[in-house]
Amino acid sequence: MEELTLQAPLVLPEDGAVQVQLSIDGAEDGRRALRVYSRPEEADAEQPWTVHATGVVVAGVPAGGWDLRVWPPVGAEAVAVAVDGLYERLSGAGLAYGPAFRGLREVWKQGEDLLVEAALPEAVAEDGAGFGLHPALLDTVLHALALQEPAAEGAMLPFMWTGVSLSAVGASAVRVRLTPRGSGDIGLRVADAVGEPVAEVESLVLRPVSTADLAAVNSPTAESLFRTEWVPAPTAGAKEPVESAGWAVLGDAGSGGWRDAGVPVTGYADLAALTAALDDGSPVPDTVVLPLRSTDTEVTDAVAGVLAVVRAWLAERRFAESRLVVLTSGAVEVASTEDGAREVPDLVGAGVWGLVRSAISEHPGRFVLADVDGEEASFRALAGALGESQFAVRGGAVWVPRLVRMASGGVLVPPPGADSPWRMEVAAQGRLDGVALVPQESRPLERGQVRVGVRAAGVNFRDVLNVLGMYPGDAGQMGLEGAGVVLEVGPGVADFAVGDRVMGLLDGAFGPSAVADARMLARMPSGWSFEQAASVPVVFLTAYYALVDLAGLQAGESVLVHAAAGGVGMAAVQLAQHLGAEVFATASQAKWPVVREFGIAAGRLASSRTTEFEQVFSRATEGAGVHVVLDCLAGEFVDASLRLTRPGGRFVEMGKTDIRDAEEVAAAYPGVSYQAFDVMEAGPERIGEMLGALLELFESGALRPVPVTSWEIARAPEALRFLGQAKHVGKVVLTVPAPWRERGTVLVTGGTGGLGAVVARHLV
Structure with missing residues (x-):
């Protein structure tokens, strides 16, 4: 051999x-x-x-x-x-x-x-x-x-x-x-x-x-389950741009960042103008850039326009040794930022990427896809990255897409069997990646229960503590809330029917289906996405139960809301303002702009990272303190908050890591009532009533959903880590893939190819 x-x-x-x-x-x-x-x-x-x-x-x-x-x-x-x-x-x-x-x-x-x-x-x-x-x-x-x-x-x-x-x-x-x-x-x-x-x-x-x-x-899934991951380009540093004779831009060469970045390019109105210049004796450029202008452009129009350029490019023999760079902005999501913001891909640009990817596979070396963020450094980095057929530039750094196995990088894979029910549960307690998707037996519904096909599920700090083994007592199954479609109703359920879009508290929401008590469900408001609906139940029910039922917050009273940039915090600020209370809030300084959007004045906003809020709010209240504290902190932060609670005040604790004894608090802080709580203590009947009251407030415009950061459930370890490090603003949500149950005709383009054949077989 x-x-x-x-x-x-x-x-x-x-x-x-x-x-x-x-x-x-x-x-x-x-x-x-x-x-x-x-x-x-x-x-x-x-x-x-x-x-x-x-x-x-x-x-x-x-x-x-x-x-x-x-x-x-x-x-x-x-x-x-x-x-x-x-x-x-x-x-x-x-x-x-x-x-x-x-x-x-x-x-x-x-x-x-x-x-x-x-x-x-x-x-x-x-x-x-x-x-x-x-x-x-x-x-x-x-x-x-x-x-x-x-x-x-x-x-x-x-x-x-x-x-x-x-x-x-x-x-x-x-x-x-x-x-x-x-x-x-x-x-x-x-x-x-x-x-x-x-x-x-x-x-x-x-x-x-x-x-x-x-x-x-x-693994049984090793050959088929891959995903795309954006990684830093292997080349170190960007090369200097080539001479202006080698570069051409279809459009205004003085806009789009070229002039500011000092990149020498020659501009042509369109490909026809460039072809005419070649007829007059101009040299053939090595690289031609086609910037995509997606403002006020329909996706189909933009894709059709690029397709016309691609066909004309391939038909012109003089461009056989040149490359066409299709330049977009925000067409691909490379990575989330440190403050938790995530890129939202531009729909027009994403459609163009899909088209040009096909052209790249059919004509290697003739096309390049580049996505930039508009910074000068990113335009300067373009020339050094043209060895890649697809890349993105963020802040001058070049990123490239690579295929990695779904089972790598903390990505969860469902158990074998496409139709086997499963759920996410703790597999290795003590670390935030210690979760897995495991088989689940489907149990028959009891009286008053509803089976929901979950489309999105909210992630709570309770889930983080559960994975870390820090939750006091039995945390139950992971996934307490979600939104989806009713799959089945049990005996005695008259308010819901199969196919209804619902939201509420679920039992084990991190999976394709979950069972719920019908009393703790409500129909989703018209126009809401499943992610929005899944972000509402726990945070708004917790805030409502704490401020209305337990604290009895009245108009004219003052309330301190800790972690006001989090889900419960944002819900509590809105509810307190609706009730007519004076709101004081804490949040990490990087998140202050978000809290200020709710109308919190500078003197009523302080950092949640130090205990200086005690002095700031004491001065703001002239030493009187606040009537109500909604707390989720621990240690010295709890002590500082108790000192801020005026006699006759109410301290409601929703945190789980530093629960105090109510009698000891009353002895140390005369006149202050202390109560730790869990929203489930309200019971199904009251939870249903509160959920109905909240939906009325949403419909009237008094409340609005909090911002949502979502991950696919396969990336749950990443979401848990993000929440555990308090990088989020608003609510963290996991999306769950919906089963494909449509009937009728499906057109598979490229059906005789390898991927097309696999897709067709899967659909059959």
Whole structure:
């Protein structure tokens, strides 16, 4: 064999339950192309094969002029590390070998070389005659490498074979000399049980594979679940722009950031004007930029306009060696910012990206997609990034899209089975990425219950504490609220019907479906998105229950709302203002502009990161303090807030990490009542009443939903971390994919291609 390249590692299960297929194609020069495939033994005829290796076989390679008849060679020393326990260690690294692969017998060392003796177990020895060299025997030989100091980067697996020759067949026991050549490259000389040459490998390159990578490769979803992730471009720094003769812009070259950035370009009104200039003798530009102006433009009109330019570009032979750069702004979402704001892709630009991506795949090298943020540094960075076919520039930094497995980067993958119900729950308590999507049994509905197809679910600090193992008492299932569509109603439910869009408190909302008490549901207001509706129940019910039911806040009284830029904080500020109260608020200084939008004056707003708010608000109230405190802080912040509560005041605690004793508070702060609460204590009947009252306030315009930051449920660890670090403004929501239940005709463009065929099969 002249060379062999491994496409993907193959780790056989202990019972060997796998089908293996070998294809060999001949050629006139005697070279034969070889491919090795596999798929699970129980796979049906429609399941695709996974290619594991490709290679080229050449006949007539002479046997090597060496032998290993003197065994072990003179001067070789036995390796001190015992073979016993080797396969347990390999299994811990993600390489689980069955009985056929456990034939390692003895290992010696001579200089840097390893001398290995291995044999097929008796149960498979008879199969050896059917192979040139049994693959399990050859793989077993390489296990000797694990007897040395284990590599820190993970297990080492074969990656590329070069110069493979076979001079004998049918060996069931071998002697092998492994010669390391550095950088994971080794040579092999394989002899039979008496030392006669069997095979030689000039070079075998090994590559490290982590345990996580092995798990992803052998996962049932490994071959199909990928996602796009934007990463910093591998090139360091931007190059200087080329001379002006090499660049042209279709449009006003003096606008769009070119002149301010000092990029020399020549402007043409459109592609026809550029073509006319070429007819008059102007040089053909290397790079032509087509800026997309999406203001007040319909998506279809914009895409059609770009399509016309693309067709004209391909039809003009003089542009064959040039590239057309389609320049957009905000067409792709690269990353969220430190303050929690997320990019909202421009719909027109996104449509154009979809079109030009197709053109890139059909005509490599002719088109480039670039998305900029408008900063001068970003325009200067364009020239240095044109080696990529698609990229975005933010603040002068270049980002490129790359495919990564769905199972990497903290992304959650549902359990196997497209129709199997599942939910998100805590899998490893103590860290914010310790959640997983696990199977869930669908239970029958009891009287008064409703099954909701969840489309979005609100994330609360309760969920963060639950994952971290810090919630006092039983936190129950994750996901307390959400919005979706009614799938089923139980006995005694008359207010809802299948298909109704509803919102409210749910039991286990982090999944495709959840059960709810019908009394704690309400119909979604017209015009609301599922994300908006999912952001409302807990934050507004908590604020309403705290201020109206527990504190009895009256017009003319003063109230201190902590963390006023959070979901409950924003809801409480609006409710307090509606009730006619004087509002004082705290928030981190970066979020003050958000709080000021609710009309909170400068003297009534302070930082939630220090206890200086006590002095600020004490001065503002001339030492009198406030009537009501809605608290979610801990430690010295609670003490400072209690000191701000005037006699006869009410301190309501919704936090869970520093709950005080009400009698001790009353003794230390005479006249102050203290009550810690959970909104679920209100009971289903009262929760339903409060939800109805809140919806009336929304309909009248007295309240408005809080800002929402949403993640797909697959990115839940990221959302939990974001909330746990208090980076959010308003509410954090997880979206849940809706099942596709439509009937009728579906048009799949490119249906005969690889992706199109997969989509069509999935729809069927």
